[in-house]
Amino acid sequence: MGHELIATFARDLAADDLLLLPDPVYQGGTVDKSVGSAEIVAGIIAAGRYAEHIPQRADCGARLLAEVRPGDRIVIMGARDDTLSLFAQELLERLGGNAV
Numbered sequence: 001m002g003h004e005l006i007a008t009f010a011r012d013l014a015a016d017d018l019l020l021l022p023d024p025v026y027q028g029g030t031v032d033k034s035v036g037s038a039e040i041v042a043g044i045i046a047a048g049r050y051a052e053h054i055p056q057r058a059d060c061g062a063r064l065l066a067e068v069r070p071g072d073r074i075v076i077m078g079a080r081d082d083t084l085s086l087f088a089q090e091l092l093e094r095l096g097g098n099a100v
């Protein structure tokens with residue numbers, strides 16, 4: 001789904017949006033690992049939008065917290081990762097718990 005992700009982000013990201021992609025969490029199985037976050041980011045940039053590949057999730061969180069301003073929206077998404085809600089909760093707590 002790499003090409004589909006690139007096309008969707010390239011089409012739907014606004015000029016001032018910031019997309020941060022860490023390396024995915026692999027839970028085993030037969031997932032195709034031939035396209036990773038770095039390749040998706042390169043495709044999004046080639047399509048004229050802004051994205052960053054930051055391999056470690058914790059570093060992504062730190063970068064996000066350094067950039068977020070009042071009125072910004074943060075979307076955390078992924079698949080097959082039961083720890084995403086914990087990551088989101090941690091970010092919310094570090095922001096002071098003022099967001100929904």
